[in-house]
Amino acid sequence: MRDPAVTAFFAEHPRFRLAALGHAANFASLELSPLGIPAQPRDAAREPALVARYHQANAARFGGPLALPGWVLVDLYLMPGAISLVLDGEEIVAAWCGVPTVTPGVVMGVSLLSLREGIGAAYVAKRCGVAMFRAAVQRGITQWDSASLRSHTRLGPLRVVGPAPAAHGEAARSFVYECAISASQSAPSRWMDPADGPAMAARAAGGESVWVVAPGAAGGRVALRVGAQRE
Ligand SMILES: CC(C)(COP(=O)(O)OP(=O)(O)OC[C@H]1O[C@@H](n2cnc3c(N)ncnc32)[C@H](O)[C@@H]1OP(=O)(O)O)[C@@H](O)C(=O)NCCC(=O)NCCS
Numbered sequence: 004m005r006d007p008a009v010t011a012f013f014a015e016h017p018r019f020r021l022a023a024l025g026h027a028a029n030f031a032s033l034e035l036s037p038l039g040i041p042a043q044p045r046d047a048a049r050e051p052a053l054v055a056r057y058h059q060a061n062a063a064r065f066g067g068p069l070a071l072p073g074w075v076l077v078d079l080y081l082m083p084g085a086i087s088l089v090l091d092g093e094e095i096v097a098a099w100c101g102v103p104t105v106t107p108g109v110v111m112g113v114s115l116l117s118l119r120e121g122i123g124a125a126y127v128a129k130r131c132g133v134a135m136f137r138a139a140v141q142r143g144i145t146q147w148d149s150a151s152l153r154s155h156t157r158l159g160p161l162r163v164v165g166p167a168p169a170a171h172g173e174a175a176r177s178f179v180y181e182c183a184i185s186a187s188q189s190a191p192s193r194w195m196d197p198a199d200g201p202a203m204a205a206r207a208a209g210g211e212s213v214w215v216v217a218p219g220a221a222g223g224r225v226a227l228r229v230g231a232q233r234e
Contacts, residue, residue, distance in 0.1 A: 004134075006038045008157075012127045013040060018091055019124075021131055024053060025085035033085055037134030045088075047081040053093065057086060060095045064116040068172025071114070080113065087132025089124045097124035099132040101141075109181070110138035115151055126154050133158065133184055140183050146176040147200030152219030152226075158182050160189060160228065161215040165208030166201060178204040180215065188217050191226035200225065 013019060020043060023033055027046040035042045047054050054076070061071045071080075080086060084102035088095055097117040101110045110133060117125035133141050141158065144167045145151055155161055161180035171177055178200060195203060197220075207213040214228040 004038060006130055008123065009038050009040060009127050009130055012123055016091075016122070019096060020090050021127075022088040022090050023085045023135055024050065024057065024081070024088055026082045029083075029085060033135045034137050035135070037131045040131055042087070042131065042135060047077075054081070056093070056095055057088070057098060060098060060116060060118055061114055063118070065114065084111075085132070085135060087128045087135060089128045094118075097128040099125070099129040101132045101136045101138070103136065104142060106140075106142075108139040110136040110141055112141045112143040115154060125151075126157050129154065130158060138184065140181050142179070142181050144171060144177050144179050146173060147178065147197035147225060148176060150220065152215055153221075154219070155180075155182065156188075156215060156217040156219035156226070158184055160217070163204055163207040163213040163215065166204040175201065178207075189214070189228050191216050192228045192230065194221075194224040195227050197223070197225055203227070203229075 021040050022043040022045050023035060024045045025047055027048065030044040035044060045053055058071065058076055065071060079102065080100045084100055086098055086100045089097040096119050099115045100113040102113060104111050112129065115125050115129055145155060159182045161182050164179040164181055167174045167177035167179055203213055212230055216226050216228045219226055
């Protein structure tokens with residue numbers, strides 16, 4: 004399987020490479036040619052400089068309550084999962100971390116980031132990362148007022164599961180979603196003020212069908228489809 008946007012991205016940026024950073028024993032279980040793009044396996048135990056660069060990149064893009072402790076990076080990102088990296092030489096362009104869940108076929112996506120916004124690199128890191136896990140569904144937590152909704156919805160509509168557990172540092176602004184990769188897109192049925200997101204997440208948790216659909220967000224509003232998702 005190929006993704007024309009991913010293929011075009013690497014053609015447009017011939018110096019960029021894809022890499023999978025993580026625990027070496029996991030590499031045999033990863034797809035290291037996701038969407039036809041070769042991914043360099045990079046063993047975290049042997050790559051302290053690259054791990055440190057990733058940690059710095061994460062710190063540059065996530066601060067305050069979302070700051071990533073070193074032990075979480077090691078124990079919960081690198082050991083069970085893998086970080087999909089778009090690299091320019093050894094410089095990190097964009098990254099996305101996948102962590103397997105106990106639900107078959109579902110990967111948890113964490114810490115989407117780009118250090119070169121506006122070129123599509125974050126989408127590529129995430130799309131290739133999900134393919135590395137051969138996942139049909141990606142679960143994640145994001146914020147109602149985040150520009151990342153535009154990147155996330157490029158993979159498919161986000162089914163809103165409900166509010167994030169309260170211990171999350173940004174729970175009040177956040178929601179849990181699941182995205183079935185390559186699902187067909189629907190047009191928005193309404194545009195919502197992000198401030199109304201928590202009420203909408205509560206409705207979803209109560210059983211209502213709520214989706215964040217492409218383009219995700221525009222003009223400070225969130226693109227929603229409430230009710231059945233059109234096939
Ligand atoms: C969220 C974040 C990763 C998004 O970065 P980004 O560069 O806007 O996202 P993408 O890589 O998907 O690129 C998409 C943008 O590049 C543009 N672009 C240019 N060429 C492109 C291409 N070939 N393919 C796709 N997009 C392209 C798109 O037009 C798009 O901009 P738009 O949404 O205004 O239309 C970045 O803002 C970030 O690091 N934020 C801080 C961390 C954060 O909050 N992460 C989210 C956690 S849930």
